[in-house]
Amino acid sequence: MNPHGRQAAAPVDLSRVRAYGDTLDDGQVMLSFSLPVPYGDEAKEAARQLARQMGLLQPQVYHAHDLGEGFTYFTVYARSPHSVDFTNIFVPKVGLAKLDHAAIEALWQATMGTRKLRVLGACTGDDAHTVGIDAILNVKGWRGDKGLESYHCFEVRNLGAQVTNEALVSAAREFAADALLVSQVVTQKDCHRSNLAALVDLTEAEDLRQDLLLLCGGPRLSHTVALELGFDAGFGAGTVPSEVAGFLVQTVIARQAAART
Amino acid sequence: MKPNGRGSRNQSCELISRATETAFAAVEHQPSTELGTGAPTQSCAESGESRPLHLLRLPQNAVPSPPPEAVPAAATADSHAMPDSPVISTFAPTAAGFGCPALSLDAAVVHNCRQLAAKIASEVTAFSEAHSTVAIERTVLRLCGITGATAAGVPLVNVVVAALEQVGELGNGIALPFFSAAVALDLTPQQLADVLADDASALSTDPLALHAAVQIRADTADRARALAHQYAQTGIDQIVAQRAARKQFLRDLGEGNQPLCYVIVATGNIFEDVVQARVAARQGADVIAVIRSTGQSLLDYVPEGTTTEGYGGTYATQANFALMRAALDEVGAELGRYIRLCNYASGLCMPEIACLGGLERLDMMLNDALYGILFRDINMQRTLCDQRVSRRLSALAGLIINTGEDNYLTTADAVDAAHTVVASTLINEALGRACSLQTEQLGLGHAMEIDPLRPNMLLYEIAHAALIRALFPGAPLKYMPPTKHMTGNVLRGHVQDALFNLVTVLTGQGICLLGMPTEAMHTPHVHDRYWALESAQLIFGGAAALGSELQFRPGGVIEQRCKQVLEKAYELLQNLATTGLMDGLSRGLFADIKRSRDGGRGLDGVFARGPAYWDPTGEIIDKQLQLISQQEAG
Numbered sequence: 001m002n003p004h005g006r007q008a009a010a011p012v013d014l015s016r017v018r019a020y021g022d023t024l025d026d027g028q029v030m031l032s033f034s035l036p037v038p039y040g041d042e043a044k045e046a047a048r049q050l051a052r053q054m055g056l057l058q059p060q061v062y063h064a065h066d067l068g069e070g071f072t073y074f075t076v077y078a079r080s081p082h083s084v085d086f087t088n089i090f091v092p093k094v095g096l097a098k099l100d101h102a103a104i105e106a107l108w109q110a111t112m113g114t115r116k117l118r119v120l121g122a123c124t125g126d127d128a129h130t131v132g133i134d135a136i137l138n139v140k141g142w143r144g145d146k147g148l149e150s151y152h153c154f155e156v157r158n159l160g161a162q163v164t165n166e167a168l169v170s171a172a173r174e175f176a177a178d179a180l181l182v183s184q185v186v187t188q189k190d191c192h193r194s195n196l197a198a199l200v201d202l203t204e205a206e207d208l209r210q211d212l213l214l215l216c217g218g219p220r221l222s223h224t225v226a227l228e229l230g231f232d233a234g235f236g237a238g239t240v241p242s243e244v245a246g247f248l249v250q251t252v253i254a255r256q257a258a259a260r261t
Numbered sequence: 262m263k264p265n266g267r268g269s270r271n272q273s274c275e276l277i278s279r280a281t282e283t284a285f286a287a288v289e290h291q292p293s294t295e296l297g298t299g300a301p302t303q304s305c306a307e308s309g310e311s312r313p314l315h316l317l318r319l320p321q322n323a324v325p326s327p328p329p330e331a332v333p334a335a336a337t338a339d340s341h342a343m344p345d346s347p348v349i350s351t352f353a354p355t356a357a358g359f360g361c362p363a364l365s366l367d368a369a370v371v372h373n374c375r376q377l378a379a380k381i382a383s384e385v386t387a388f389s390e391a392h393s394t395v396a397i398e399r400t401v402l403r404l405c406g407i408t409g410a411t412a413a414g415v416p417l418v419n420v421v422v423a424a425l426e427q428v429g430e431l432g433n434g435i436a437l438p439f440f441s442a443a444v445a446l447d448l449t450p451q452q453l454a455d456v457l458a459d460d461a462s463a464l465s466t467d468p469l470a471l472h473a474a475v476q477i478r479a480d481t482a483d484r485a486r487a488l489a490h491q492y493a494q495t496g497i498d499q500i501v502a503q504r505a506a507r508k509q510f511l512r513d514l515g516e517g518n519q520p521l522c523y524v525i526v527a528t529g530n531i532f533e534d535v536v537q538a539r540v541a542a543r544q545g546a547d548v549i550a551v552i553r554s555t556g557q558s559l560l561d562y563v564p565e566g567t568t569t570e571g572y573g574g575t576y577a578t579q580a581n582f583a584l585m586r587a588a589l590d591e592v593g594a595e596l597g598r599y600i601r602l603c604n605y606a607s608g609l610c611m612p613e614i615a616c617l618g619g620l621e622r623l624d625m626m627l628n629d630a631l632y633g634i635l636f637r638d639i640n641m642q643r644t645l646c647d648q649r650v651s652r653r654l655s656a657l658a659g660l661i662i663n664t665g666e667d668n669y670l671t672t673a674d675a676v677d678a679a680h681t682v683v684a685s686t687l688i689n690e691a692l693g694r695a696c697s698l699q700t701e702q703l704g705l706g707h708a709m710e711i712d713p714l715r716p717n718m719l720l721y722e723i724a725h726a727a728l729i730r731a732l733f734p735g736a737p738l739k740y741m742p743p744t745k746h747m748t749g750n751v752l753r754g755h756v757q758d759a760l761f762n763l764v765t766v767l768t769g770q771g772i773c774l775l776g777m778p779t780e781a782m783h784t785p786h787v788h789d790r791y792w793a794l795e796s797a798q799l800i801f802g803g804a805a806a807l808g809s810e811l812q813f814r815p816g817g818v819i820e821q822r823c824k825q826v827l828e829k830a831y832e833l834l835q836n837l838a839t840t841g842l843m844d845g846l847s848r849g850l851f852a853d854i855k856r857s858r859d860g861g862r863g864l865d866g867v868f869a870r871g872p873a874y875w876d877p878t879g880e881i882i883d884k885q886l887q888l889i890s891q892q893e894a895g
Contacts, residue, residue: 034788065791068543069536073788126556126572130636131745140853160638162559186555186573219749219781237749 016083027079029056034073039066047074056080092224094233099246101146108153108249117252119148121181122159122168125195129185130161132217136181136241145240153249165199169206179213179248184221192218193229200230213251215244360769360808364731364823365815370831371732374687377834381842382691385630389649392642393874395561395866397650398422398435400612404496404878405436405489407454408579410565417454418613419562424457424465428472432871436493436878438475440485445474450492486877493877497657500619501885504659507599507622510590516599517547519737520765520773522797523603527552527784529571531581535588540787542592542600544794548625548772550603551585552784553577558608558637559862563617573784577604577614582621601625603663606651607633609863611644615651619658625704625772626655630692631685632665634846634861635854641843643863652696657882657889663704663772664689667741669852675709679725680829681851682707686729687834688842690736697886699893703736704772705729710745713757717818722761724822726768727813731823740765742776751778755792762800767808773797 006012010024021028031051037043044061051059056078063075099107108117121133135142137158139150148154157175159168172180182199184192196216203209216226217235226234233247399418410416421439425431430438443453456462463470477485524546526537531551538549554571557564567584568576575581582604589600601624606615611628618626630648633639655662666682666689673681686705693703707729711718729738742761747754758776765773775793777785785793813819837845849855 032788034786065788067540067787067791069540071540071787073791126554129555162556191572 014086015088017086018083019080027057027081029078029080031056031076031078032074033076034067034071036071038070039064039072043072044074047072047076051076051078055082092227094223094235094243094247096247096250098243099250101151101242101245104242104245104249105151105153107253111253112153112256116155117153117248118155118157118176118178119181119248120157120159120168120172120175120177120179121183122163122171123161123183123185124163124165124168124199125184125186125191126162127184127186127192127195130183132185132219133158133181133183136183136217136235136239136244141241143240145242147241148245151245154245165195165202168199169202169208172203172208172212173206177212178252179215181244182214182216184216184218192220193225196226196229196231213248215247217244360766360806361727361730362767362808362811362813364727364813364820366728366731366823366827370827374684374827374831374834375691377831377838378684378687378691379694380838381688381834382695384841385645385692386649386695388642389646391870392646392867393434393870393876394643394646394863394868395422395426395431396610396612396643396647397876398431399610400616400650400654401435401493401876401878402439402450402454403613403616405450405492406496407450409451409454411458414565415458416562416565417451417458420458421454424471425475428468428475430472430475432868433873434870434875436489437477437482437485437873437875440489440492441477441481442471442474444481444485444488445478450488486875489877490881494881496616496620497878497881497885500616500654500658501889503619503622504657504889507624507659510593510599514593514597514599516601517545518801519769519771520740520797520801521547521601521737521771522794522801523548523550523739523772523774524790524793525550525552525774525777525785527574529554529573529575529784530569531567531575531584532569534575534581535585537785537787537790538585538600539588539592541790541794542589542596544791545798546600546790546794547598548601548603549585549589550625550627550774551575551577551581553605558605558633558639561609561863561866563610563613577617579617579621582617582623586621586623601661603627606655606662607665608637609633609639609643609647609866611647612650612654615654615658615660618660619654623658623660625661625663626651627665627706628652628655628662629665629706630689631846631851632668634856635852636665636668638856638861640861640864640867641846641856641858642867643861645842646867648692649696652693652698653882653886656697656699656702657885659702661702661704661737661772662693662698663739664706667706667708667739667774670708670710670745673851673853675711676715676721678853679709679721679826680833682709682725683728683732683826683830684833684837685851686733687830688837690733697890699890700733700735701737703733704739705733705736706739706741708741708743708761710743713743713746713760719760719764720818721822722764723768724819725826726764726770727819728823728826730768730770732827737771739772739774740768740770741774744776744780747776747778747780747782749782751782754778754780755796758793759796759800762797763804766801766804767811769808773801 012024018025018027019029020026035043035046037046044064047061048059059076059078061074061076065073067073121137123130123133136147137149137156138147141147149156159171168180182196184196186192200214203212214231215233216231217239219237221234222236223234235244399422402418402421407418407421411420422435425435425438443450446453448456456464459465464474522545524541526534526549528534528537534551541549552574554576555573557576564576564578566578567580568578586602589602593600603625604618604623606618606626606628615626628651630645633644634641652662664686666685669682669685670678686707689705690703709722709725711721726740742758746757755778758778761776762773775797777789777793779785779789833850843858846856847858
């Protein structure tokens with residue numbers, strides 16, 4: 001395999017890929033970190049030793065700065081001897097066709113008629129950052145891509161910020177939701193993970209899990225993380241509403257078809 | 262010429278030699294009063310470091326200063342020979358608007374905008390004078406010295422207000438029934454609060470007993486009134502004393518030049534925050550804002566004690582305020598410059614936090630009349646009442662309030678909705694003035710979030726910043742870099758922030774909330790602030806006099822844009838003045854967000870003031886504010 005751009009240069013061995021600076025396999029990486037030690041030659045030596053312990057070779061402390069109060073900041077360049085096997089990487093993907101607004105509406109109408117897909121959205125836990133969930137749900141949408149409220153095929157309710165998992169699940173029951181969209185922005189001490197996992201547990205305890213599509217989104221979330229936490233899908237930074245809409249419509253239709261057979 | 266009360270030159274040089282980034286904030290101030298003699302830069306002989314040319318202090322409309330080399334060395338070399346600067350206001354005596362090229366605005370339109378904003382504000386003021394909230398009544402108790410919490414963490418002020426609400430005795434204000442009970446039972450106010458919080462006490466278990474105890478009796482009413490007045494006076498005196506202490510610190514130490522470098526700490530643990538704040542101060546930060554835990558704005562109580570767990574920030578508590586204040590005073594004394602402390606008088610406990618901020622000498626408070634309504638879905642009646650009390654307390658405490666218009670355009674389009682920011686700053690100004698806030702306390706917040714890839718984005722940012730600058734001469738405007746367009750690419754983010762730093766200094770903003778390259782990734786790491794402060798120092802120093810050297814081209818993009826935005830703001834204000842602010846909010850005129858008059862959180866804590874409503878703190882604050890304005894005028 002010879003990725004585009006290296007036709008004449010030495011070929012890359014994709015089963016052993018190393019970091020690249022300006023020469024194949026030079027392993028160049030940049031690190032930037034602070035240590036709680038006072039600035040000085042000892043601090044720089046400590047940074048070098050730390051880089052070596054990370055398994056890096058020839059660490060160069062290019063920049064060290066006295067932050068005061070016994071802290072020093074470093075920029076270190078080094079060579080990493082480690083490699084990865086790119087031929088053996090697996091990343092779960094949502095994996096459904098990307099449809100535009102009209103195609104999503106048409107697909108839903110053709111299969112499900114006038115019934116609407118009921119979507120309940122919220123920022124859960126302590127999280128008060130509604131920009132993400134609003135961008136996906138509000139008519140206005142995001143980057144010129146209209147939100148789910150603008151679709152005929154969705155009935156949307158947005159519960160806003162700081163909704164407890166309990167309140168969300170009880171609203172899901174009352175609203176007869178087909179799907180829950182949970183937005184998590186704050187990730188301090190991994191609170192988003194524990195909070196999302198707790199929601200999955202709660203839907204299971206309430207015997208609702210099999211009737212609900214669980215989706216989560218946020219800048220630090222991905223489909224992989226979502227699957228790990230027991231969700232059906234996860235959407236990271238840069239997601240536009242039609243991606244979420246397309247997933248919802250295609251998945252609900254597929255599930256219904258599976259249930260019939 | 263005294264370098265604005267700064268620590269000694271040696272101290273500054275030592276700082277510079279210790280920190281090779283030549284913290285610009287360590288550079289000595291130039292006095293504001295003498296024209297053309299205050300040009301800064303020379304080298305610091307002891308360390309051999311060169312000093313960045315920093316913002317010159319000149320009166321408004323001053324002619325451009327001569328270049329640095331034209332300044333006699335003696336003018337700045339010996340700081341000790343100069344007499345004390347006679348005036349220290351609550352804010353650094355910087356010539357406002359200095360640095361920003363002049364902008365010709367239609368004075369009649371500006372005048373009309375202000376008239377409309379005043380009309381809109383007067384309706385809000387009338388509403389808030391006719392109502393009170395549970396948060397306001399809790400604030401009265403705090404001013405009267407009630408502190409502490411139950412074992413379960415419920416603040417006693419909450420216990421007391423809830424108890425009186427339950428027996429239907431809140432409508433005429435908490436003070437008289439509460440102090441009547443104290444007199445009847447021969448308890449101090451704090452003892453009475455403790456009794457109400459004691460699950461075993463008769464008062465807490467028997468509503469009839471409580472109801473009887475809080476009745477206002479003809480024979481004790483005067484005593485109860487006098488007692489309430491006495492306790493309220495003690496609390497308010499503490500705030501006034503803190504105001505005086507700040508003044509003294511500023512006189513003794515001075516503070517950083519404008520634009521003040523404002524950075525946030527947000528570890529969730531106040532003890533770690535203190536470490537981060539001290540490091541930031543050493544790197545040149547002038548203002549430390551402790552971001553609150555993400556849930557706090559919707560808590561209907563202020564947590565007690567020091568806290569070590571928070572999400573996306575650290576709880577605002579009186580104990581946390583005191584801890585950070587002490588740390589900043591200590592590091593500030595060492596650095597020879599007063600470090601300001603900022604927190605958030607917002608959310609459901611807006612007036613209580615303002616009260617605690619006054620008691621613990623915070624210097625700035627995020628305090629917006631509309632932000633909580635729009636972005637936290639707090640009921641508008643609640644916030645519009647609470648903002649008035651919190652701002653009166655801020656006026657008393659000498660706090661700078663920062664408004665939150667810089668957030669409007671995270672949800673609305675920056676170019677289409679720029680006029681909403683302008684209209685809102687005018688309304689916030691009018692509401693603030695109605696609460697006796699002085700010009701130097703109006704840290705109106707603004708900044709657009711224009712797509713960085715939009716052609717001429719920088720021109721529009723300059724236009725908007727210059728427009729706000731021109732509209733509010735003398736106010737320490739707070740300028741905030743973008744958050745919406747940060748991508749996780751830290752180098753690109755650093756460049757975007759650098760452009761905003763340039764706009765900040767070019768347009769003479771008072772306070773710059775420094776953007777972090779890691780915005781939208783994590784709460785700032787200790788070296789993220791170093792990156793940001795170093796960038797700001799380079800740009801504020803290097804472009805210090807840029808604004809006074811340039812002119813906006815008459816009829817050019819910037820001038821035309823300002824005109825257009827101002828006219829649209831005028832239209833919006835006309836619209837709002839016709840229907841009222843609450844109606845405008847329910848029509849989604851700000852930030853593209855619609856809020857209904859009776860929707861959102863906290864409405865159940867709002868009540869109409871009864872015919873015999875009495876609040877001892879109100880009249881004392883009125884008197885104090887009058888006294889202060891006479892003193893400052895004299």
